[in-house]
Amino acid sequence: MKKFLTIKGDADTAIQGLLRSLLEKGEVGAVFGLGKSGDAISYLVISDPAKIDSLCPTLPFMPANAANHLSKITAGGNLAEKIAVVIKPCELRGFAELVKRESGSPKNLLFISPVCGGVLDFDTFYKGDRDKELSAYWNDVYSNEIPSNIRPTCSICEYFEPFNADITFQPTTEGCELYSNTPAGVGMLESYGEKLSEGKLDNSRIEKLSSARLSNREKFFDGLKLEEMEIKGLVEAFGKCLGCHGCSSVCPICYCALCAFEAKENEFKPEIFEKELAKRGGVRVPPNTVFFHLGRIAHMAVSCVGCGMCSDACPVDIPVASIFTRAGDAVQKVFDYIPGEKFDEPVPLSTFIEDELTEVEDS
């Protein structure tokens, strides 16, 4: 049984109230979360309790994977005061993967994460009728359906209940339920000043949604036909790629300061172009379009959390996230690995067990 708190009223206001009280009582030095800045939505760090009402804790939108911001704020592990972090489950998973790569530290972070219904994609959020889209979204979420206007990778996400959260929250039609998962979580809920109840998250609801998403996932992956793609299929899928590498720059896992595929080693002297031209009769310039995407898959698939940022950042609508999530799923299954499930589990490719992968390696 977990301690939990139900706050009546608007869910955003409820979470804001909890966070305000944490700040006012000095339980935390700052709050991190999605909020309004002008007309736009960005991540904010808030120290002044009076500014808490600009937070949008339940807004189904992801302008950046929060893991990237948290990594910058906490790299070095010198955070001296506590921050309450409102973060979506896949962002928290992305952050855990970065922590494993020594690109961030969970020290002094208290995580508050929702049972996530998914997020609207950029075009729907910025170009659509936002109020209408949001109301359709919440209708679907409250009736335990998968919203139709979320990112494709959200609709197949099986880990929409957070790992590693101190508090898991679930907006309801009446308000917000907040469940503590750790002693720190209990402490935060207690500081709100209302009596806590004992209970647990309604698993039947989550299980039902989970099985719907999993069957979605199967159909979705089958439809991609990644196994049959081969080089020809990849050339077709990535043919319109502009080479902006936006997919890599917004990816929480792509943490390299200088990507190997942007390094000098991947630029070529004129002689090489000439040689390739003689061999094939034509060379795409700049070269290595498919190589970049395949290379990126090889580098990050084992940790891909399927957040969908890459697809949203793609200016030419290549379904990058769908392809990468599918590849990630396959690689992660080989290693029985759920990226971001734990903070202290080694990344599979950084460990070696002598008798591993025998089924693949033909011993």
Place this chain on the structure above:
Amino acid sequence: MEKNMKAKTVTPSKGALIPASNGLNPAVLEVLKKGIESGFFSAVLLPVKVPSDDSYAWVLTSQDSLLEKANVLPPVMTVQGGKALSSLTKHGASKMKIAAVMRPCEIRAAIELAKLKQIDLENVLLISMDCPGALPIQNYVDNPIEGEKNFSDAVQNDDVEPMRPTCKTCTHFSITSPDLHIATMGVTGDSILLVPSSAKGHSFLDEVGVNVETDASSWSSEIEKLTEARKSSKQKAVAEIKEQTSGFANFAEVLSKCISCHNCMSVCPVCYCRRCYFESDVSELSTEQYMARSAQKGSIRLSQDVLLFHLGRMSHMTMSCVSCGSCEDACPVDIPIAQIFSAVGDDSQSLFEYIPGMSPDDPLPLRIFSKDKELCDIERICADPLKGCDSK
């Protein structure tokens, strides 16, 4: 610095008239094939339809099967041509001779990159054409078949409306390349006019056996007329974007959607740094700085460097901005970034009376210093400050 506006204003007066009854593309490809057959160049760099038929890519080729899929004037600008040519020659001049067929702003970017030592123009024949603009890439990829039709309709009807915002206000849509220009505007009778402007351009036309004997004045006067008309619509558009972004608050508001993907930078032909200063360690904040800023202001927005990045990028590349619009095409949240950079670029360039990419011989303004004439209208560092710069 020397004011170099005077360079490159002479329009070549004669060209070679080529029949183009099936349109621009087949006629140009025909000439290019002759260039390859004659050995004047060994391969051509030009846009070719990708295998999935939903966009174009730059391809270096001499092969008929690829040339058949080429489109010298595609509806969209995918990779900026200057960037493609840089990929090909940034580590040294091409050993074989090649021709590069590009839009005027791509040629101009190539020339800026040559000045910045990111392109070696030796062994490259640059061919430009009169440009009707390009469609926003997002509109095209939504439905490539419709995109092709919309573009060809727009070209047919001289309709600039469906084109990208910076194309609609472009006044350099017919900048002649240093070597050879393909004139179509004001050229009647199902023909195109090949206008050479360098010895290389002339000898190419000699080689492929066409005579430069047709008077080019109907083309040049048409361009003059169109440019004048374009200038007035540009004035209006620039005033609008300036109004929209004037003052710190408005500027910050327009950029507030920025997700810091830096796509604008990575597709920019002029942003050639392998590692952007604004992505390096020096511009990163420490944990303490994040917390101190938040404590001081009550709250901070992430990324903290959105304005710094855009203003910094602007100050680094504004002098060479060719207003190609690639940055805006690549922005996932539709910030009118090219319109802003283009308006600012115009202002900073006119301060130095510099038009980027007009000639490889024009020095980059910030690379040279002329004691007597340098920004005297601003700094008054003149031979005789009391009498002004023209006092000598």
